[in-house]
Amino acid sequence: MADETAPRTDLADLARTRMDELALSYRRASELAVDPEQPELGSLWTRGTLENLVKGKAIKAPGPAELRALHVALQVPLRLVQDAAAGQFFGVDTIWAEDPDTRLMVRHYQSLSPEDRERLRAIAEAWGKPKP
Template identity: 35%
Template sequence: MTEQGRRTEFSDLLRQRRADLGLSLREMELRSVDPGSGAQAKFGWLSKVENGKPVDAPKEELLKALEAGYRIPLDELRAAAAAQFFGLDVAGASSGVWSGDRTLRIIVAHAGEMTEEDRQELAEIAEVMARRRAQRNGPGQGKSDD
């Protein structure tokens, strides 16, 4: 599975998220347990995924375990797994389609879990941030690069 052109979306997602959290693979193994089924992401499998070694595509229970451990929305995990293991691009799952650092996809994925009140509050936060950015940039400056 090291042939040229092999997709790595799922591996990259897990590796980057673990780095963001500052945790070891052993810590991720302990955290990555599906609360419903008890399925656990094992150290050896996690290590192989992060290092680009051949592994079977994760089943739903394993994705739920990863959701719990890595705190990545299930839909984002599904999309990255579909891209890497099956060559499918799911609604903008390709790197950089929304944002290079995944933040927009994460916000959208979590929005589906929010109440109407939560979404309204998030929209208000976005409005405040937009006003602050406009004030920093001054009139006629347009969008910020940040």
């Protein structure tokens, strides 16, 4: 069973890994972090906030616009950024069905038994299937 009291670092880990892979500095990642739906707002992540995130310091949970901006800077699918943020800030895990539009959001998924995890995956799959 996972330690439920340990802080999660899902989004921090994703940001750190992608910044390393892309050789992005905090400053450059900040410049790239623009919400594609509202580009007129400019960068939505400061260099300092990105650095605090990556180094595991406390930051305010990002909203939808900030997550879209981070997805652009990190060059990963938006759903990966959203899932990582849900895990880190809200302790929620995402279970995806084969249908890319169907997912379950589950708290404490890792503490469930393998049988209960399989049941949840089956629910997601059944829900995602088109009606005849």
